[in-house]
Amino acid sequence: MALISLTAIRKAPKIVKVIGAIAGVPAITSAAYTLVSHAFFRRSNMGTATEIYLRATGGKKLLKDMVLLDNTILERADTNDRRYTIPTSVTLKVSTAEEMLDGYQIFFLNRRPINDRAVIFLHGGCFLNQPTADHWKLAETIAQRTRAEVIMPLYPLTPVHGALEALEFLEKVYRRAIEKYGTANVTIMGDSCGGGIAASFCEMLPERELEQPAHLILISPWVDVTLRNPDILAYEFADPMLGVQGLQKLGLTWAKDLDPNDWRVSPVNGEVRNLRNVIVFVGTREIFYPDARLFYDRVNATGVHAELYIGRGLNHVYPLFPIPEAKWAIDRMVEAVCTD
DSSP states (O other): OOSSOSGGGGGTHHHHHHHHHHSSSHHHHHHHHHHIIIIISOSOHHHHHHHHHHHHTTTTGGGTOHHHHHHHHHHHHHHTTSOOOOOTTOOOSSOEEEEEETTEEEEEESOOTTOOEEEEEEOOSTTTOOOOHHHHHHHHHHHHHSSEEEEEEOOOOTTTSOHHHHHHHHHHHHHHHHHHHOGGGEEEEEETHHHHHHHHHHHHGGGGTOOOOSEEEEESOOOOTTOOOGGGGGTTTTOSSOOHHHHHHHHHHHHTTSOTTSTTTOGGGSOOTTOOSEEEEEETTSTTHHHHHHHHHHHHHTTOOEEEEEETTOOTTGGGSSSHHHHHHHHHHHHHHHOO
């Protein structure tokens, strides 16, 4: 996910009203707006309003301005290891607990005696940011609609830390979860860079002699940090959130001493035949679409059960947006988590 919070996007419905109010003939404008949204983009009015908002607020500016990005990376070097607190804008309706493991925080949502399964949720944020309010809202929704304990580990972040440290830390988190619930009752999910980390982690499990989780749910996963797939060029203008140059810089920072093509950094290059029940959500108006689809195709070709849900005309991490299309995506996630 880009380096901005999606919380403000929840005000996006106002944009539709503003567009109509500015026009001299609101009814005609509204009809045209709906026609463009549904016929051209094949998405809801709210989906279009969200993209308008993202473009109007300069969502990808940080990933296109290398000086600004360098300054942000330096700032994160000083702040990412400080104690994190859940944003004040978030009021959770499920129980929340916190523990420390190897000096890193782990949050537990909905921990109850009746829990019979768990979801390990790896948040996005370009390897650089801690969870936003929107990550917490999705985690809470999953917790409320399942019997799962939702585990959100604050894995080591760049620029001080990198991929190998994160994978080692997550192995300890996973071992604790499967010891309590068993692999058949644990789901791993992640969005954006968190989805990429989740995929790399599951590719690593065979060499650690660990079984795969019941499901691997990937939301707009960043599966190749090099972003050298030539098909990506056709999507960069359409994507209002992400910029290739800035992401490539962050990907190299995350890789540290590893080759950025290494599967521990770019899981699209890894061994996928040992994965289990892979579910991928991705939008057609995001630069991760070509690689996410390639990753799905590689998994599917091995005979591993895999599902691909394409958000036509939708943006990066669209299931986190307050749009109608997010509902069916979350419904599928909940169904998967609850499957025995």
